[in-house]
Amino acid sequence: MSFLIRVLINALALAAAVWIVPGIQMSPFADDSLSVGLSYGVIGVIFGLINALVRPIIALFSMPITCLTLGLFTVIINAGMLMLTSWLTQFTPVGLHVDAFWWDAIVGTIIISIVSAVLGVFVKSDNR
Template sequence: MSFLLRVVVNALALAAAVWIVPGIHIDAVGNDTVGLIISYLVVGLIFGFVNALVRPVVKILSLPITCLTLGLFTIVINALMLMLTAWITQFTPATMTIDHFWWDAIVGTIIISIVSALLGLFVDRDNR
């Protein structure tokens, strides 16, 4: 059940990023609202897998530069994970596109982090 909640939190955070950042787009599976919701959930699921499998390895390998930049390089790592998610979704019916790395992916990553942290507070509160 916790995994499904994380997927929903990721989908809501991605929806906030798509809504705020004009360079991030998620194409719906169909033309209706259900297709759009399924698209966000699929992209949220892929984003969760990327964060669970690839991100820890990249964080360990980039530990020296992360320490050198006092943790700010973590934003770049998160943006790279978002770009990797966009690349993986090219092979699914629900595709996510990011126009530019520097502004769109970086700002999208910051928005996703803030929304995920805020929603995570409510999800963790319900689990206690």
């Protein structure tokens, strides 16, 4: 159940980023509401898997520069994970397209982080 809630939070955060940042677009299965929701769910799963599998490895190897920048390099890592999600969704029926790294991916990452943090407050965690 916790996995589904995290996917839903990822999907809503990605939807907010697509809605706010003009350089991030999503192409759904079809144009009806159910297909758009399922498309965000698929992209949320892909984004969650990348954050669970790839991000810890990148964060470990970039720990010196993250410490040197007092944690600000984490934003760059998260933007890279968003760009990796954009690249991987090219091979699926749904698509997430991020135009530019320095503007669209960075701002999109900040929006995704804020929305995820706000929605995470309302979700009861198993370890609390």
